[in-house]
Amino acid sequence: MPIPDPAVLVLEDGRRFPGRAWGARGRTFGEAVFATGMTGYQETLTDPSYAGQIVVQTAPHIGNTGMNDEDPESRRIWVAGYAAHAPSRTASSFRALRTLDDDLERDGIVAIAGLDTRALTRHLRDRGAMRAGIFSGDDAVLGADAQLDLVLQQPRMTGQNLSAEVSTPETYTVEARGERIGSVAIVDLGIKAATINALADRGFDVHVVPESVTIDELYALEPSAVFYSNGPGDPEANDHHVGLLQEVLRRRTPFFGICFGNQLLGRALGFGTYKLPFGHRGINQPVVDLRSGRIGITAHNHGFAVDAPRGGPVETPAGFGRAEVTHVDLNDDVVEGIACLDLPAFSVQYHPEAAAGPHDAEALFDRFRDMVLAERRAEHAAIAVETAPTEGAS
The missing domain is CATH 3.40.50.880 (Class I glutamine amidotransferase (GATase) domain)
Structure with a gap:
C-alpha cells in the first residue's frame, strides 16, 4: 500500500530509508548523525552545533511535550534535517505553546517520520556519519539515481567552517x-x-x-x-x-x-x-x-x-x-x-x-x-x- 505523502532519506553509500513527509516539504542535505537522548528534543533542535547535520533521533517517540518559548537554546532550529520514527500527534504539556510540527514548518526544516531509525542508527554506527539527503513533496518522486547524485554533490563536514x-x-x-x-x-x-x-x-x-x-x-x-x-x-x-x-x-x-x-x-x-x-x-x-x-x-x-x-x-x-x-x-x-x-x-x-x-x-x-x-x-x-x-x- 503506498505511503501517503512519501519521503525518503538517502545516504551517500546508496542506502535508502523510506518514510513519510514531516515538517517542511522539499529537499535538504547534511551529514547524517544520530542522537541518543530520550528527552530534550527542543534543546537539540535549537543547538547551533547541529548546523549542517541531519539529526536522527534514536528514541522512537519525539514531540510528546510540544514546543515552548522557555527551553530553546537559540533563536531558531538549526538542524539541516530531522528524522524520527514516531512523532507525537499531539502536545501533552501545560507548557506547550505549539507542536513540534508547527516549529519545523515555521523554520523550513525538511523532516521525515515513520522510517526505521533503529536500522539507520545501526548503519551509521557501522559505516560512520556520512552525507545524506531527505526528499519529500515534489522531490520525493525524483529517481533514486538523481537523488543519490544530489547527495554526492554536497560538501563533506571535514574542512567546513560554519x-x-x-x-x-x-x-x-x-x-x-x-x-x-x-x-x-x-x-x-x-x-x-x-x-x-x-x-x-x-x-x-x-x-x-x-x-x-x-x-x-x-x-x-x-x-x-x-x-x-x-x-x-x-x-x-x-x-x-x-x-x-x-x-x-x-x-x-x-x-x-x-x-x-x-x-x-x-x-x-x-x-x-x-x-x-x-x-x-x-x-x-x-x-x-x-x-x-x-x-x-x-x-x-x-x-x-x-x-x-x-x-x-x-x-x-x-x-x-x-x-x-x-x-x-x-x-x-x-x-x-x-x-x-x-x-x-x-x-x-x-x-x-x-x-x-x-x-x-x-x-x-x-x-x-x-x-x-x-x-x-x-x-x-x-x-x-x-x-x-x-x-x-x-
Missing part, C-alpha cells in the same frame, strides 16, 4: 546575577542560552561577541576572562579562532572552553584534531576525571576530537608550557578535557550546561569562577609586592 553561519551578528551583554565578580567575553561559535545563564548566575557580566571579533575588539571589553563556546564544523578550518586564543593565552587571561572550544584550545596548544567515525551525540556519555577518578554522565554533541597524549603532563608543541589530558570518554577513550598547568586555562569536550540534563558536570562553571578569582588574587599580590617599599628605604 561558525559565521550561527554566530551573533553583533555584541550583546547579559548582566551578572547576584554578586558580580567580573566579566567574561564569550566568542560565539554557536553559543547555547544555558551557557550564558550558567555564567551570569555565577556573577559574570557576559559579553557575547561575534566569531569575527579581533583581539583589539575583544580586549576593548576589558574582560576578566574569555570563553569559547560550542559550535559546528571542523576545528581545522578555524585558524582565526586558534590565533585569537593563542593571544589570549599569551596575555594570561583566564580561559574556559567547551565542546568546539575544547578542540580549539587543543589546536592553540599545538595538538591535532581528527574526525570521529560517528561522533558522540546524546546525554548519556560516561566520562572519567583522570585526576579524581570521578565518573560523570555527560551530554555530548561533537564529531571531532583532540589528539593529545594521555598519561600525564607534556610540554605543549606551541610553547605554552605544560598541559595534560584531564578527562576521557569511557566508551572509546576519546579526549574529553585538557588543562594547562602553567596558564589559567582549561576546557572540556562535553556540555556542563546540559539541558535537559544530565547535570553531573555543572561544577565546572564553579571551577572556572574559582580560577578567575584565584588569578585576580595572584595579580593583586604581585602588584602589592612591586609597590611595597624596599627594606631600609626612607
Whole structure:
C-alpha cells in the first residue's frame, strides 16, 4: 500500500530509508548523525552545533511535550534535517505553546517520520556519519539515481567552517546575577542560552561577541576572562579562532572552553584534531576525571576530537608550557578535557550546561569562577609586592 505523502532519506553509500513527509516539504542535505537522548528534543533542535547535520533521533517517540518559548537554546532550529520514527500527534504539556510540527514548518526544516531509525542508527554506527539527503513533496518522486547524485554533490563536514553561519551578528551583554565578580567575553561559535545563564548566575557580566571579533575588539571589553563556546564544523578550518586564543593565552587571561572550544584550545596548544567515525551525540556519555577518578554522565554533541597524549603532563608543541589530558570518554577513550598547568586555562569536550540534563558536570562553571578569582588574587599580590617599599628605604 503506498505511503501517503512519501519521503525518503538517502545516504551517500546508496542506502535508502523510506518514510513519510514531516515538517517542511522539499529537499535538504547534511551529514547524517544520530542522537541518543530520550528527552530534550527542543534543546537539540535549537543547538547551533547541529548546523549542517541531519539529526536522527534514536528514541522512537519525539514531540510528546510540544514546543515552548522557555527551553530553546537559540533563536531558531538549526538542524539541516530531522528524522524520527514516531512523532507525537499531539502536545501533552501545560507548557506547550505549539507542536513540534508547527516549529519545523515555521523554520523550513525538511523532516521525515515513520522510517526505521533503529536500522539507520545501526548503519551509521557501522559505516560512520556520512552525507545524506531527505526528499519529500515534489522531490520525493525524483529517481533514486538523481537523488543519490544530489547527495554526492554536497560538501563533506571535514574542512567546513560554519561558525559565521550561527554566530551573533553583533555584541550583546547579559548582566551578572547576584554578586558580580567580573566579566567574561564569550566568542560565539554557536553559543547555547544555558551557557550564558550558567555564567551570569555565577556573577559574570557576559559579553557575547561575534566569531569575527579581533583581539583589539575583544580586549576593548576589558574582560576578566574569555570563553569559547560550542559550535559546528571542523576545528581545522578555524585558524582565526586558534590565533585569537593563542593571544589570549599569551596575555594570561583566564580561559574556559567547551565542546568546539575544547578542540580549539587543543589546536592553540599545538595538538591535532581528527574526525570521529560517528561522533558522540546524546546525554548519556560516561566520562572519567583522570585526576579524581570521578565518573560523570555527560551530554555530548561533537564529531571531532583532540589528539593529545594521555598519561600525564607534556610540554605543549606551541610553547605554552605544560598541559595534560584531564578527562576521557569511557566508551572509546576519546579526549574529553585538557588543562594547562602553567596558564589559567582549561576546557572540556562535553556540555556542563546540559539541558535537559544530565547535570553531573555543572561544577565546572564553579571551577572556572574559582580560577578567575584565584588569578585576580595572584595579580593583586604581585602588584602589592612591586609597590611595597624596599627594606631600609626612607
